[in-house]
Amino acid sequence: MAAANFRRMRDDDERWMAEALAEAHAAAAAGEVPVGAVIVHDGMVVARAQNRMRRDRDGTSHAELLALRAAAPVVGDAQLGACTLYVTLEPCAMCAGAIVLARVGRLVFGAWDDKAGMVGSVGDIVRHPRLNHRPEVRAGLAADAAAALLRDFFAARRAAEAPAAAVAADTPAGTPAASRGSHAAG
Numbered sequence: 001m002a003a004a005n006f007r008r009m010r011d012d013d014e015r016w017m018a019e020a021l022a023e024a025h026a027a028a029a030a031g032e033v034p035v036g037a038v039i040v041h042d043g044m045v046v047a048r049a050q051n052r053m054r055r056d057r058d059g060t061s062h063a064e065l066l067a068l069r070a071a072a073p074v075v076g077d078a079q080l081g082a083c084t085l086y087v088t089l090e091p092c093a094m095c096a097g098a099i100v101l102a103r104v105g106r107l108v109f110g111a112w113d114d115k116a117g118m119v120g121s122v123g124d125i126v127r128h129p130r131l132n133h134r135p136e137v138r139a140g141l142a143a144d145a146a147a148a149l150l151r152d153f154f155a156a157r158r159a160a161e162a163p164a165a166a167v168a169a170d171t172p173a174g175t176p177a178a179s180r181g182s183h184a185a186g
């Protein structure tokens, strides 16, 4: 039954990812690393969130984590198994762990994160064979749009932080990892 529901939801993935991208755009406008997330249950958005690390002065204020915390009181934590979490960037270790703990039924993400992604890039927490919950995963949806948003954000920030000597040694300008960015870079 759940599989059939998720098949139907898959048809709406582009639409919901567009909502997550709108959150990411809003984050960029607020000076945050542009990552956005929405959680959908039964064809409705039950939570939407964007990165707030800078505004909260909290390195754990990632879009997915904030969305999960907002969704649980709305649908009840037992219902998160029937939810799909859409996020514009591959989740980090913290968020991937939270997705497993919350028993989210399905995860759809946009851009890959070579530097911190834990849904296939650096490691894979959500499909770890030793963990007892493994969400269905769809990767790379609207990845180009999500990655472009991050690339533009970091390019603008580097330009603002010129001279070039100030650029951190681990984020050389022009490398794919640096241009893609990550939560952690914020």
Ligand SMILES: [Zn+2]
Binding pocket: 062, 064, 091, 092, 093, 094, 095, 096, 183
């Ligand atoms: Zn995260």
